[in-house]
Amino acid sequence: MSGLQHSLVHAFRDIAEKFNDKDVLDCWRLLAQMLEIRNLPSNCRERRSEAVQMALLREARSFLEKRYRDFIMQSVSGNLLRAELGGRPGTFQLVKSYLKLKYPGAAANSQIRFEDGCVGGSDGPPVWPMIYYCMRCGDLESAVRIATQMQSTLGDQFATFMQEYGACRGEDSRTGLPQSMLDRIRTQYRKSVRSSSDPFKKAVYCVIGCCDSSNSHPEVAVKTDDYMWIKLSQVQPRNLSHSRSDDQLTLAQLQSILLDEYGELHFQAAQMPLLYFRVLLLSLQFEAALEFLSRVEQHRSHAVHFAVALHDAGLLNASANIQGPLLDRDRDDNPCFNLAQLVVRYTHKFAATDPREALEYYFLLNEFASPRGKVNLFVQSFSELVLETREFETLLGRLEPDGSRRPGCIDRFKTDVGNIIDVVAADAEANGLFEDAVRLYDLAQRDDDTLRTLNGLLSQVVATPPGGDQSKRNRLKGLARAIATRFKSRGHSATKHRLSTFYILADLMDFFDSYYAAGGRQAALGALRGLELLPLAAENVEERLATFRQLSDEIRHNLPDILLAAMNLLYGCYKEAKCALQSSIRGTNNSSAILKRLDDLRGQARALILFAGLVPYRMPGDTNARLVQLEALMN
Numbered sequence: 001m002s003g004l005q006h007s008l009v010h011a012f013r014d015i016a017e018k019f020n021d022k023d024v025l026d027c028w029r030l031l032a033q034m035l036e037i038r039n040l041p042s043n044c045r046e047r048r049s050e051a052v053q054m055a056l057l058r059e060a061r062s063f064l065e066k067r068y069r070d071f072i073m074q075s076v077s078g079n080l081l082r083a084e085l086g087g088r089p090g091t092f093q094l095v096k097s098y099l100k101l102k103y104p105g106a107a108a109n110s111q112i113r114f115e116d117g118c119v120g121g122s123d124g125p126p127v128w129p130m131i132y133y134c135m136r137c138g139d140l141e142s143a144v145r146i147a148t149q150m151q152s153t154l155g156d157q158f159a160t161f162m163q164e165y166g167a168c169r170g171e172d173s174r175t176g177l178p179q180s181m182l183d184r185i186r187t188q189y190r191k192s193v194r195s196s197s198d199p200f201k202k203a204v205y206c207v208i209g210c211c212d213s214s215n216s217h218p219e220v221a222v223k224t225d226d227y228m229w230i231k232l233s234q235v236q237p238r239n240l241s242h243s244r245s246d247d248q249l250t251l252a253q254l255q256s257i258l259l260d261e262y263g264e265l266h267f268q269a270a271q272m273p274l275l276y277f278r279v280l281l282l283s284l285q286f287e288a289a290l291e292f293l294s295r296v297e298q299h300r301s302h303a304v305h306f307a308v309a310l311h312d313a314g315l316l317n318a319s320a321n322i323q324g325p326l327l328d329r330d331r332d333d334n335p336c337f338n339l340a341q342l343v344v345r346y347t348h349k350f351a352a353t354d355p356r357e358a359l360e361y362y363f364l365l366n367e368f369a370s371p372r373g374k375v376n377l378f379v380q381s382f383s384e385l386v387l388e389t390r391e392f393e394t395l396l397g398r399l400e401p402d403g404s405r406r407p408g409c410i411d412r413f414k415t416d417v418g419n420i421i422d423v424v425a426a427d428a429e430a431n432g433l434f435e436d437a438v439r440l441y442d443l444a445q446r447d448d449d450t451l452r453t454l455n456g457l458l459s460q461v462v463a464t465p466p467g468g469d470q471s472k473r474n475r476l477k478g479l480a481r482a483i484a485t486r487f488k489s490r491g492h493s494a495t496k497h498r499l500s501t502f503y504i505l506a507d508l509m510d511f512f513d514s515y516y517a518a519g520g521r522q523a524a525l526g527a528l529r530g531l532e533l534l535p536l537a538a539e540n541v542e543e544r545l546a547t548f549r550q551l552s553d554e555i556r557h558n559l560p561d562i563l564l565a566a567m568n569l570l571y572g573c574y575k576e577a578k579c580a581l582q583s584s585i586r587g588t589n590n591s592s593a594i595l596k597r598l599d600d601l602r603g604q605a606r607a608l609i610l611f612a613g614l615v616p617y618r619m620p621g622d623t624n625a626r627l628v629q630l631e632a633l634m635n
Helices: 004-016 022-034 050-077 091-102 127-136 140-149 156-170 179-193 199-209 224-234 251-266 273-282 286-294 297-312 339-348 355-365 377-389 392-396 417-430 434-443 447-461 472-490 496-516 521-531 538-549 559-583 589-614 621-633
Strands: 327-329 335-337
Touching: 004 022, 004 297, 022 050, 022 273, 022 297, 050 091, 050 127, 050 224, 050 273, 091 127, 091 140, 127 140, 127 199, 140 156, 156 179, 156 199, 179 199, 199 224, 224 273, 251 273, 273 286, 273 297, 286 297, 286 327, 286 335, 297 339, 297 355, 339 355, 339 377, 355 377, 355 392, 377 392, 377 417, 392 434, 417 434, 434 447, 434 472, 447 472, 447 496, 472 496, 496 521, 496 559, 521 559, 538 589, 559 589, 559 621, 589 621
Parallel strands: none
Antiparallel strands: 327 335
8 A cells, every 4th residue: 555545445445356346346446546646635625726636637547548458458358360469569559459350441441431541551450540549548659659650641740749748648747738739739620630530530639639628529439438538638727718618628617517417317327326426536526426326225335435435535525514415515615525424324224233333434433523512423423322232341341340441342443432431421321321321430430420320329219128139229239339349449539428428328228128128127227326317316416417417419318218217117116115015014124124115215206306307308298297197106
């Protein structure tokens, strides 16, 4: 490969070589040929410069010349006896043999009247077809040699024209022949050549003199490639504005003829889509070519790859607005193509079933701004892909027990993986996928956001009865334990307040686990005392009120359930003690202890009622009513 800039074109061309689709392969070979110019543009603005455009056209013409030489070689090789291929190898002998096949007995041909004799005597091929086909094969040296050898018939002036033309083409000149030489050629063409009966003579003059651009030369240009070669040879730089209108053919004029005047119908694009696509490529209408091919279902994948390769080579004017049409005009009124939209449309069909493949295409969008503004289109599309497919481990990796992250598919790309995971986590949270957001924040090692999101989830389920292993509460409990264990082993970056809330919520889950468990009353009461959230004595009320004011909303939200659970525990203990008292003998030491226990429980219940009345939190009315009812049952 000649450089990183167009390595994709060559890579795709090499891949196309392995498939049995000659038309697709020809298009890749055309692009590879175009990118052989000396100074490949680094961006699309440079591509629109006249120097780059003329260089690209020269390479396009060279592609057609090589392609035609291969065609002649195949024709002659398939008819060696009739073609009588022999003599010195080269284009001259090849064209001579080809003309024996194409025009046997040329002098007696009734349809075409060749002029100015034959090369090598009366038995040789007609001179003008020989010159034309040598030029058509890109062998100007042979064409000049024929003109020089036949100058006694063709005239010294034409030999000079050909020698100058060959020299200019050989020097890779931007402007071709000097204007004075062009004027002489065009004058001679208008005086005598235009009325000639030899179509090849007229075609040669029109090519070297860039004249009579409206003539399509149907007798010579029998195929689309022939027509395109003649027109590409006639294109002149824009600065030659003093030429006659019928001699002037700029690139913009040719593009308009092909796209607007002729269009898809003329080139039978519905039946031969890749032919029309190649015509637009040859005329440097890359954006229009891609838009057309993307509308052909069977070739849409090719459109994507051609677009990617052209963009990589700096030859595609890509639209910055993904929400716009595929083909649009930019501020300078130049055609622009919506590459981002094409990629997103194309990958949509298989992203859900093959996200890893889709990721390869999405990375192409890292240069495009997202409508959201904060991230590029690659990150936005990747985030949507992750959340849609839920292939978190495959795409993003996973956390190992030691806190390290096992890489995912995203790690193959040179990008800030941590930031991308953070974006996916934020998107999950914004879409209400809070459990996913917790795991994603954890994967991105955003510890404070991990606890912020997890605390909100724990707050919703902490007081609910435990369900099965797959219940939301049990899933969150397991997640919380794993995070707590990892934080203790490797440290964390969460704020003290967030961490404190997390541990209190985790302890509350243990408390409610015991509360709902059969025979777990004493364990629950022990957990309640350890939490130090509620007063179990009147002297602790003020202290617990002060503590409550420092608690987060996630814990405050559960205060009614905590109070009711605590009062139910006390009432259960009270009923148990009451039954024990009734079965004991009054007056014994045992009954005295039970009576003291009943007084203690009533005191604890009164402390809870006092706390509930003073706490700065508006509890539901039925909660207060139930608390008062339970406390009354204990008196």
